[in-house]
Amino acid sequence: DAGVIQSPRHEVTEMGQEVTLRCKPISGHNSLFWYRQTMMRGLELLIYFNNNVPIDDSGMPEDRFSAKMPNASFSTLKIQPSEPRDSAVYFCASTKTGNTIYFGEGSWLTVV
């Protein structure tokens, strides 16, 4: 299996620009997660989808962040407008509910 695939792997963008991060979960998995990792706050869950439906988005920092899962094989996390404090590694992860969770390699975002 190809694992969880994220793109882009690295992005540097200017403050105010829109950023779109993409994720392809493992085929057959019905749950998808977006996490953010920073030195200060560690790993934080941003949003969790089950069967393509957002179940819990309480971790989404503010209205500038949005996430969609239009089908079982694709999800996006969008930041608009981006700010320097959004700089972090964004991980996507997937699982069959109740089983091992697998992480993608992360998208390293720098907002200058």
Added chain:
Amino acid sequence: GIQVEQSPPDLILQEGANSTLRCNFSDSVNNLQWFHQNPWGQLINLFYIPSGTKQNGRLSATTVATERYSLLYISSSQTTDSGVYFCAVMTTDSWGKLQFGAGTQVVVTP
């Protein structure tokens, strides 16, 4: 929400040494996983272990769910074991949220 505490926060080992990492959690869990984040940032799943004992090569893990802790054992450590080890748990009412501990930073020196 559930609290997850890992100890020690940092560990320096000489190659070949053994070590034990601990994860304490504050509530009953139905999912517990150990991850290794390597120096390149990849999060690798080591064990899915809500209870019992598992072994994989030089690594093994034990979770005592009734006492709310889990242990990760590293034997005959190698430099490739360096990185951060995370414990993450999920409860029945957490709607799929995997709550991570702060991690144990392990450095294995030659």
